[in-house]
Amino acid sequence: MTANQMGGSRMDTNQADSVATFGGGAQVERPLGRSIKRGMLNSCPACGSGKLFRNYLKVVDNCASCGEAYHHHRADDLPAYLVILVLGHVLVGGFMLTDLAFPAPGWVHFAIWAPIGVIASLLSLQPIKGGVVGLQWALRMHGFSGREDEVETPLPARDE
Numbered sequence: 225m226t227a228n229q230m231g232g233s234r235m236d237t238n239q240a241d242s243v244a245t246f247g248g249g250a251q252v253e254r255p256l257g258r259s260i261k262r263g264m265l266n267s268c269p270a271c272g273s274g275k276l277f278r279n280y281l282k283v284v285d286n287c288a289s290c291g292e293a294y295h296h297h298r299a300d301d302l303p304a305y306l307v308i309l310v311l312g313h314v315l316v317g318g319f320m321l322t323d324l325a326f327p328a329p330g331w332v333h334f335a336i337w338a339p340i341g342v343i344a345s346l347l348s349l350q351p352i353k354g355g356v357v358g359l360q361w362a363l364r365m366h367g368f369s370g371r372e373d374e375v376e377t378p379l380p381a382r383d384e
């Protein structure tokens with residue numbers, strides 16, 4: 225009986241936490257599409273006027289215009305993964321189509337597609353990273369929920 229009551233109260237607390245994390249009615253709306261679009265255009269997902277990047281791939285700590293914090297974004301290697309996913313299909317498809325239309329030796333294709341691959345990757349990495357940060361901001365992921373990420377408590381050693 226007591227255990228049930230404890231379990232019940234614990235569930236209530238968890239529910240309150242998840243509402244606070246993933247957006248309740250009281251919170252300001254963060255439209256997903258608009259946030260991703262603003263991030264891809266190198267502007268702050270929150271206000272749309274400040275810059276999101278202070279360098280090629282360095283995200284600003286705080287928006288210069290509205291002060292929104294971005295230092296706790298966790299884009300990590302998702303932008304690179306997405307660039308590889310998208311460009312891989314475009315480049316391999318392009319190589320195969322041109323080889324069908326204009327058969328050429330391998331080194332000719334390499335000389336054409338390798339520079340295109342490098343340039344397209346460098347050009348698309350910043351907008352895609354901006355879109356990922358915008359997505360994380362809109363979904364209140366990680367520090368964007370208003371709370372710090374909690375460090376997992378390690379399990380005790382098994383032989384203790």
Ligand SMILES: [Zn+2]
Pocket residue numbers: 268269270271272273274287288289290291292
């Ligand atoms: Zn801003």
